[in-house]
Amino acid sequence: MKHVDYIVVGGGISGSVLSYTLMKYGAAVQLFDCPDQNLSSNVAAGLWNPIVLKRLKKVWRADEMMEELSTLYPSMEQWSKTSFYQSIPIRRVFHSPGEQNNWLGLTSNKAFAPYMEDKIDPLPESVIGQHGSAMMKQTGRLHVNTMTKAVASQLNSQGYYSEEKFDWSKVIRNNEGVEYNGLRAHGIISCQGAQMALGEGEIAQNGFAPVKGEIIRIKLDKDLGNACIHQGYFMLGEHNKECSVGATYAWDGFEHGPTAKKRLELEDHIKSVWLGTGKTIHHTAGIRPATKDRRPMVGPHDHLQHTWIFNGMGSRAVLMTPWLAKVLVEHFMYGSELLKECLPSRFKASS
């Protein structure tokens, strides 16, 4: 029988960050994942930003999240000897003088000042608009696929990664912990993201409200460099004059992949904001594991013994997971409090 401290099910952003954090605190982990069935992390643009750009509101617990993010990802890079953490300023384009004034007003508020430049810039060449733009500070991009693959590869080299479907019906629970196919552990943490949110996993949890998102990759006539420009949708510069554009939001149509309707929505956006040409070369769709009250899901499963949920990251997994992983792992290690507003039990018990 092989002993580990925790079994982690799901190797998207959540399971990868959580596995690393557990190891950082000295725990042994066995990670199970089906990377080819990933419905969300594989398509994420990977942007992080502590401010909700449309409404200029601060993300819930943004300061704590930013502090943890800025140390955790670089330490994961060192551990895995792989680069995936990139700082990129995000440019917010204004649509009216009122939006400009609102921005400048917030820059003198000490809660917002660390994240917003206090000056209005002209728009970059080829971007259409009349009211200028301003830069966010401390924003960036995580190359998500590179990160999840690096974690899987490191764990695999040590014999702690299983690229296979975890079969919940084979779990045996007793007072000491769990047993599964020759493995013994204190507990299992489900990081099954979109699959649990869609009710497709073998263990159920109420309270999810999944949101479908689509992104196109276009070839521009001009290089955007590393820039990220936000005006309702983001335009994120890739290499070779390519640029990712997204993301859309939809609360149905989960069974279909990328749709012609959303592709058109994004292409129309580009026509309205870009003076040059842009040709779509790739189109993807994914499912955000969001919850009904927009708070993540971190804590014990309501009736399965030794079973935990780490999910519900919605559209902000990159920003949220480092801090939430720390909260959960410190609860395991030191018995510190979990966050009441994130407990799965805030929703009616699952069946």
Ligand SMILES: Cc1cc2nc3c(=O)[nH]c(=O)nc-3n(C[C@H](O)[C@H](O)[C@H](O)COP(=O)(O)OP(=O)(O)OC[C@H]3O[C@@H](n4cnc5c(N)ncnc54)[C@H](O)[C@@H]3O)c2cc1C
């Ligand atoms: C179009 C789009 C753009 C986005 N852009 C951003 C962005 O810019 N920034 C940001 O922070 N977030 C973004 N998001 C949101 C982000 O992608 C999600 O919040 C995040 O990917 C959720 O990660 P997760 O690990 O919780 O779940 P998932 O990515 O769904 O991963 C779950 C994993 O668990 C595995 N799994 C499930 N069941 C089992 C089982 N029984 N056995 C083994 N493995 C199992 C799955 O195969 C999968 O690999 C975007 C989402 C979409 C759709």
